[in-house]
Amino acid sequence: MVPKIDVIACLGDNYAYLLRDGESGTAVVIDAPEAAPILAAVDVSGGRLDAILLTHHHRDHIEGAAAIVERTGAKLIGAAADIHRLPPLDRAVHDGESLSVGPLDFRVIATPGHTRGHVVYHAPMARALFSGDTLFSLGCGRLFEGSAAEMWESLLRLAALPPETVICPGHEYTASNGRFALSVDPQNASLAERLAEVEVLRAAGQPTVPVTLQRELLTNPFLRAGDPRLAESLGMVGQPAVEVFAELRRRKDSFR
Ligand code: ZN
Ligand code: FE
Numbered sequence: 001m002v003p004k005i006d007v008i009a010c011l012g013d014n015y016a017y018l019l020r021d022g023e024s025g026t027a028v029v030i031d032a033p034e035a036a037p038i039l040a041a042v043d044v045s046g047g048r049l050d051a052i053l054l055t056h057h058h059r060d061h062i063e064g065a066a067a068i069v070e071r072t073g074a075k076l077i078g079a080a081a082d083i084h085r086l087p088p089l090d091r092a093v094h095d096g097e098s099l100s101v102g103p104l105d106f107r108v109i110a111t112p113g114h115t116r117g118h119v120v121y122h123a124p125m126a127r128a129l130f131s132g133d134t135l136f137s138l139g140c141g142r143l144f145e146g147s148a149a150e151m152w153e154s155l156l157r158l159a160a161l162p163p164e165t166v167i168c169p170g171h172e173y174t175a176s177n178g179r180f181a182l183s184v185d186p187q188n189a190s191l192a193e194r195l196a197e198v199e200v201l202r203a204a205g206q207p208t209v210p211v212t213l214q215r216e217l218l219t220n221p222f223l224r225a226g227d228p229r230l231a232e233s234l235g236m237v238g239q240p241a242v243e244v245f246a247e248l249r250r251r252k253d254s255f256r
Contacts, residue, residue: 006045007168010037013172014033014034014171019104026101027046028101029068030168038068042068051074051075055120055132056119056132057117061133078119079092080092080093081116094108095109105123107121109122111157113134113140113151113152118133119132128165129213133171135155137220138177138178138216139220140220149242152245152246155223163217166213167212167213178194179255180221185224222249230244
């Protein structure tokens with residue numbers, strides 16, 4: 001049985017996710033932006049929470065952790081590399097490590113770029129990737145602590161996951177990311193189709209995620225830096241993908 005994923009809207013535009021195995025009742029939350037909506041989701045799904053997996057140390061991803069742990073007794077799990085700036089962890093994980101919470105299996109993938117210690121969690125049995133602020137729908141995280149080359153490497157690792165993987169990112173940024181994507185990839189029919197859908201979802205107050213990796217590979221310019229069409233649109237024909245990626249990231253930073 002494929003575990004169920006609940007999208008939990010938190011703060012202004014953050015998402016946390018609740019992953020639950022129906023048979024055993026085992027439940028895991030990814031990121032803890034805000035205690036109240038997460039605890040409400042936990043209550044609705046049976047009141048049990050076994051673990052919280054943190055993607056990175058930014059306040060808008062950890063702020064609810066203490067209150068959730070106090071109420072549920074959930075174990076707190078995060079990157080060993082950031083142990084000094086995460087809330088007190090019950091388990092510190094490294095790149096490539098396998099992590100089991102009851103029947104729920106995860107693989108830890110280190111994705112430096114947005115922050116130095118950022119990790120994402122791949123849950124093969126849920127066919128899901130909890131991508132934090134590394135990979136958004138139609139975008140990627142800002143380079144606060146890493147280089148463009150590091151972030152590009154991180155994204156390439158995610159792009160190599162099975163295409164049917166559903167991406168569960170840390171923020172609802174799809175509509176604004178989409179405006180930038182269209183400006184650098186105006187001929188992309190898959191992108192136009194996705195943007196039309198995003199508009200309908202947002203008008204109805206619905207999340208635009210999860211979204212499949214397959215779809216992101218066709219529409220997200222930051223995953224498509226190796227596509228000659230994007231290089232051409234940026235006037236960078238023949239340049240390496242990492243340079244195209246760096247230019248995309250620079251342009252996005254000042255895009256209004
Ligand atoms: Zn962040
Ligand atoms: Fe964030």
